[in-house]
Amino acid sequence: MPGIDETVTNTVPDLDEQALFYHRHPQPGKLEIRPTKTLGNQRDLALAYSPGVAAPCREIAKDPALAAEYTSRANLVAVISNGTAVLGLGNIGPLASKPVMEGKAVLFKKFADIDVFDIEIDAQEIDRIVDVVAALEPTFGGINLEDIKAPECFEVEERLRARMGIPVFHDDQHGTAIIVAAAVRNALLLAGKNIEDVKIVTSGAGAAALACLNLLVSLGARLENITCTDKDGVVYLGRNDHMDRWMSVYAKETEARTLADVIEGADIFLGLSAGGVLKPELLEKMAERPLVMALANPTPEVMPDLARAVRADAMICTGRSDFPNQVNNVICFPFIFRGALDCGATTINEEMKIAAVDAIAELSREEVSEVAAKAYGSETPVFGPDYLIPSPFDPRLILKIAPAVARAAEKSGVAARPIADWDAYMDKLNRFVFRSGLIMKPIFALSRRSGKRIIFADGEDERVLRAAQVLLEEKICWPILIGRPSVLQTRLERFGLRIRPGKDFEVVNPEDDPRYRDYVEDYFAKVGRLGVNPDTARTIIRTNTTAIATISVSRGEADGLICGLAGRFSRHIRDIRQVIGAADGVSRISAMSLLITQSGPMFFADSYVQEDPSATDIAEIAQLAAIEVRRFGIEPKVALVSHSNFGSADTEDACKLREALAIVRKAMPNLEIDGEMHGDAALSEDLRRRVMPHSTLSGTANLLVFPTLDAANITLNVVKTMTDALHVGPILLGTNSPAHILTPSATSRGVVNMTAIAVAEAVQRRRG
Numbered sequence: 145m146p147g148i149d150e151t152v153t154n155t156v157p158d159l160d161e162q163a164l165f166y167h168r169h170p171q172p173g174k175l176e177i178r179p180t181k182t183l184g185n186q187r188d189l190a191l192a193y194s195p196g197v198a199a200p201c202r203e204i205a206k207d208p209a210l211a212a213e214y215t216s217r218a219n220l221v222a223v224i225s226n227g228t229a230v231l232g233l234g235n236i237g238p239l240a241s242k243p244v245m246e247g248k249a250v251l252f253k254k255f256a257d258i259d260v261f262d263i264e265i266d267a268q269e270i271d272r273i274v275d276v277v278a279a280l281e282p283t284f285g286g287i288n289l290e291d292i293k294a295p296e297c298f299e300v301e302e303r304l305r306a307r308m309g310i311p312v313f314h315d316d317q318h319g320t321a322i323i324v325a326a327a328v329r330n331a332l333l334l335a336g337k338n339i340e341d342v343k344i345v346t347s348g349a350g351a352a353a354l355a356c357l358n359l360l361v362s363l364g365a366r367l368e369n370i371t372c373t374d375k376d377g378v379v380y381l382g383r384n385d386h387m388d389r390w391m392s393v394y395a396k397e398t399e400a401r402t403l404a405d406v407i408e409g410a411d412i413f414l415g416l417s418a419g420g421v422l423k424p425e426l427l428e429k430m431a432e433r434p435l436v437m438a439l440a441n442p443t444p445e446v447m448p449d450l451a452r453a454v455r456a457d458a459m460i461c462t463g464r465s466d467f468p469n470q471v472n473n474v475i476c477f478p479f480i481f482r483g484a485l486d487c488g489a490t491t492i493n494e495e496m497k498i499a500a501v502d503a504i505a506e507l508s509r510e511e512v513s514e515v516a517a518k519a520y521g522s523e524t525p526v527f528g529p530d531y532l533i534p535s536p537f538d539p540r541l542i543l544k545i546a547p548a549v550a551r552a553a554e555k556s557g558v559a560a561r562p563i564a565d566w567d568a569y570m571d572k573l574n575r576f577v578f579r580s581g582l583i584m585k586p587i588f589a590l591s592r593r594s595g596k597r598i599i600f601a602d603g604e605d606e607r608v609l610r611a612a613q614v615l616l617e618e619k620i621c622w623p624i625l626i627g628r629p630s631v632l633q634t635r636l637e638r639f640g641l642r643i644r645p646g647k648d649f650e651v652v653n654p655e656d657d658p659r660y661r662d663y664v665e666d667y668f669a670k671v672g673r674l675g676v677n678p679d680t681a682r683t684i685i686r687t688n689t690t691a692i693a694t695i696s697v698s699r700g701e702a703d704g705l706i707c708g709l710a711g712r713f714s715r716h717i718r719d720i721r722q723v724i725g726a727a728d729g730v731s732r733i734s735a736m737s738l739l740i741t742q743s744g745p746m747f748f749a750d751s752y753v754q755e756d757p758s759a760t761d762i763a764e765i766a767q768l769a770a771i772e773v774r775r776f777g778i779e780p781k782v783a784l785v786s787h788s789n790f791g792s793a794d795t796e797d798a799c800k801l802r803e804a805l806a807i808v809r810k811a812m813p814n815l816e817i818d819g820e821m822h823g824d825a826a827l828s829e830d831l832r833r834r835v836m837p838h839s840t841l842s843g844t845a846n847l848l849v850f851p852t853l854d855a856a857n858i859t860l861n862v863v864k865t866m867t868d869a870l871h872v873g874p875i876l877l878g879t880n881s882p883a884h885i886l887t888p889s890a891t892s893r894g895v896v897n898m899t900a901i902a903v904a905e906a907v908q909r910r911r912g
């Protein structure tokens with residue numbers, strides 16, 4: 145009978161209560177299903193359902209492989225449990241397992257964009273489980289078995305793998321084994337031990353523990369060095385109770401009967417059993433620099449603080465997200481399925497699992513990405529005892545594991561749809577990780593290997609330091625960082641970054657730079673007649689890093705500048721106006737923003753600079769913005785947006801847009817532009833044609849030009865928030881040299897994007 149151990153609760157006060165609230169509000173559960181196609185009218189209905197739907201049905205009946213093209217099957221996974229081994233809660237039954245299975249579904253979606261139905265089945269007998277799951281093959285591209293207890297899970301998986309033509313993966317076995325193997329590999333590297341020599345003791349001899357041991361053995365661990373224990377104590381040769389053929393592989397000829405008897409000299413404790421079963425004092429008996437993997441959920445076999453108090457030299461892992469070293473199968477299952485589904489793998493084989501182990505282990509030894517660092521809190525982890533494996537939030541996981549798995553599938557001959565275009569595939573994964581990926585591609589292509597130098601006013605900022613490393617790796621520019629050398633050095637070390645001043649980037653030290661006098665002189669020459677006296681100029685060049693950056697650009701020492709991570713926009717734009725100024729033929733500097741939304745990119749101008757532009761200003765903004773949009777490889781479709789729709793009002797703002805339209809049409813006759821029009825008419829050709837059948841704008845506008853700063857900036861922020869869009873910008877338009885002012889909330893990815901934009905601009909200016 146399903147039952148639950150009432151003593152197993154979360155160890156964090158109030159967490160149970162918070163978790164109940166989280167699951168109940170604002171609506172019950174953690175998931176819903178959303179359509180991916182519009183279903184707004186009779187025609188959509190005829191396509192989505194009868195009669196149109198018959199067409200894909202007929203095609204699939206002729207060729208079943210077409211299900212991958214006409215249905216969501218190829219991206220759909222079933223997370224299936226019978227609730228017999230739910231976390232460490234035991235056999236609590238299928239219904240009570242549903243929150244965990246919904247949780248797994250959310251993780252699949254969040255980390256790898258895989259859709260999941262969680263399926264809890266009321267079945268305990270192997271035959272019944274196998275029949276039910278096998279019958280689901282037409283629906284799914286893969287099966288993730290979850291929390292089914294040993295030994296039944298072994299036979300269930302074995303039989304399903306033999307029967308089904310899609311991947312069947314028991315996550316508690318193989319997902320856990322892969323992440324455990326990666327952590328073991330890295331821990332042994334740090335401890336200077338070989339897998340062939342280490343002594344391993346387990347608590348637990350169930351699904352997870354046995355699968356971990358099997359994988360560790362295939363990686364070199366020796367059977368004679370392994371001892372298993374479970375609820376009945378040591379798994380020894382001759383034991384009759386609770387023995388099965390999978391466990392008996394590890395049965396030992398020994399007189400020892402308890403965990404306490406066998407832990408002496410162990411290098412690895414592998415806990416996949418139940419909370420609190422490892423008494424801290426037992427750790428004293430372990431070998432030097434032991435690896436303690438207390439992986440039972442939600443309560444580990446030993447709490448890390450208790451373990452640490454006894455063994456300061458131990459490397460400690462748990463399955464939980466609230467301690468360092470979260471060894472949990474979430475770091476594996478979304479990504480291994482991503483790779484398997486993307487190449488139409490018919491199974492997940494040993495080669496694919498080893499590829500995943502290698503990818504995870506290697507990733508931990510690289511520098512931590514900004515997103516992963518955030519997932520860990522304020523301290524940036526560096527490969528070491530407290531950072532053996534990456535955080536589940538590390539965006540590089542999908543970029544490394546999925547392709548490695550897909551390649552291994554192809555190589556081992558199980559990929560039914562091998563990846564045809566690897567660049568396109570990596571783009572797709574990148575787009576998922578950084579939604580800016582694809583749209584930024586032409587900009588990155590233009591800027592790569594151009595040799596341009598970009599100066600950063602906020603050189604000491606963590607985001608700039610991280611961005612500088614990426615910019616160098618991607619060969620986008622030679623960074624010049626304004627900052628104190630000692631601070632730069634300390635921060636680079638703290639964030640675990642590899643780049644070094646002088647070797648990888650240049651430094652301008654605001655406190656002591658040999659060019660200081662020249663900078664002051666040049667600065668005074670620019671601003672001496674703008675109310676700045678020589679004394680003030682000296683102070684500014686010591687303290688205002690944006691002013692220093694502008695001088696560096698105007699002296700030709702840098703090809704562009706990035707500033708704005710601290711301080712007010714108005715101060716930065718003043719410095720840029722005063723020193724760099726507007727380009728020849730441009731009357732006023734302006735700005736444009738890019739929002740990357742789920743339905744595509746949208747540009748907004750002037751979103752940051754000109755408060756109340758005149759008709760000629762608006763015409764200039766529209767032209768400069770259109771040129772900038774083309775740099776992204778996008779043909780601009782410009783709408784001058786207003787409260788007035790094609791002459792429906794004669795207010796001052798409406799009139800100035802009409803005037804601006806006439807100016808732009810004359811200057812850029814080939815540009816698709818129209819106005820003034822409502823915001824909805826800009827986005828919907830249907831609506832627009834009803835009022836203006838011969839509009840010179842076709843389709844959906846991608847560049848909205850506004851009559852005032854208020855209108856543009858308010859719309860930008862509302863759309864950004866409502867659509868959860870990614871903001872790239874503001875992109876300054878019409879400056880004499882590339883110069884961009886970031887917002888204080890920009891991420892290091894934002895710094896990289898804006899730098900690439902500055903470099904691309906510098907490259908195109910040179911080409912004329």
Ligand SMILES: NC(=O)C1=CN([C@@H]2O[C@H](COP(=O)(O)OP(=O)(O)OC[C@H]3O[C@@H](n4cnc5c(N)ncnc54)[C@H](OP(=O)(O)O)[C@@H]3O)[C@@H](O)[C@H]2O)C=CC1
Pocket residue numbers: 228229230231232233291292293294315316317320347348349350351352353373374375376386415416417418419421439440441442462463471472473474
């Ligand atoms: N961090 C991670 O990624 C993962 C963690 N886990 C955790 O591992 C644990 C086991 O899961 P799983 O293998 O799927 O379940 P199984 O039911 O298949 O195996 C449980 C094993 O633990 C043993 N066990 C239970 N209670 C005790 C105890 N008090 N002392 C010693 N041994 C005990 C059982 O022994 P017996 O058969 O004698 O009852 C059995 O060998 C769970 O806590 C689960 O949350 C699982 C998968 C992934």
Ligand SMILES: CC(=O)C(=O)O
Pocket residue numbers: 230231232291315316440441463472473474
């Ligand atoms: C993490 C997991 O799958 C478990 O604890 O069962």
Ligand SMILES: [Mg+2]
Pocket residue numbers: 231290291315316
């Ligand atoms: Mg599980």
